[in-house]
Amino acid sequence: MNLTEAMKSRHSVRQYKDIPLERDTKAELLAEIDSCNQESGLHIQLVTNEPKAFDSFMAHYGKFSGVSSYIAMIGKKGPDLEEKCGYYGERLVLKAQQLGLNTCWVAMTYSKIKSAFTISEGEKLCIVISVGYGKNQGGLP
Numbered sequence: 001m002n003l004t005e006a007m008k009s010r011h012s013v014r015q016y017k018d019i020p021l022e023r024d025t026k027a028e029l030l031a032e033i034d035s036c037n038q039e040s041g042l043h044i045q046l047v048t049n050e051p052k053a054f055d056s057f058m059a060h061y062g063k064f065s066g067v068s069s070y071i072a073m074i075g076k077k078g079p080d081l082e083e084k085c086g087y088y089g090e091r092l093v094l095k096a097q098q099l100g101l102n103t104c105w106v107a108m109t110y111s112k113i114k115s116a117f118t119i120s121e122g123e124k125l126c127i128v129i130s131v132g133y134g135k136n137q138g139g140l141p
Contacts, residue, residue, distance in 0.1 A: 006097040013102035013134035016066035021048060021132065025099045029131075032095045033071070036088040042075040044088065045117045046131075053110045054130065064130065070106070071129040072117040085126040093129060102134030 001009070021029070026048065033044050047053075047070050054067035071092055073085040093103045106128050119125055 001098045003094060003098070006094045009137070010094065010097040010103075011137065012104040013136065014064045014067075014104050014130070015135040016068075016102070016130070016132035017135055018066055018068075019133050021069055021101070025101065028099055029092070029096060029101070032092060036091060040075070040084050040088050042073070042084055042088060043118070043120065043123055044092070045072045045074060046070075047072055047116045050113060050116045053113045053116065053128070055111075064104075064106070064110075066135070067130045067132065069131050070110075071103075071131055073126045073128065074117065074119055074123055075126060076122055077124045081124065081126055089127065089129055096131050100133075101131050102137065104130045106130055 026046070030046055033046055036042065037044055049068055050070075051068040053070065054064045071089070073089050075081050075084060089105070093105075096103050110128055112125065117125070
């Protein structure tokens, strides 16, 4: 799938199958995260096998289920942090789509599990992106 096809087929997905990320798929996603971190100076991290962040009232209210992997968009505090997280996050969302994964940007309907990722001094968790194998491919109703 090329980038244009990924953009056309990508939709937010909130319900995921209980399947861990395949090793090769995870490796490719981690390589893209490393590339984004090197280019941007961000501290983006892939969290896997961690279901607690999406096991709260708010997550269920937001209709999330089966989420055990997500991308933590972390970077140094500053006026351009949100813009950087948006740009590089979308790059990762499209890469995930190309890898056969589904995603959803998540702002408030998850619990911060501080042991799941590292926030260094002067950094901030901006947003997370759920990632996994969707029960469906999303789409408009």
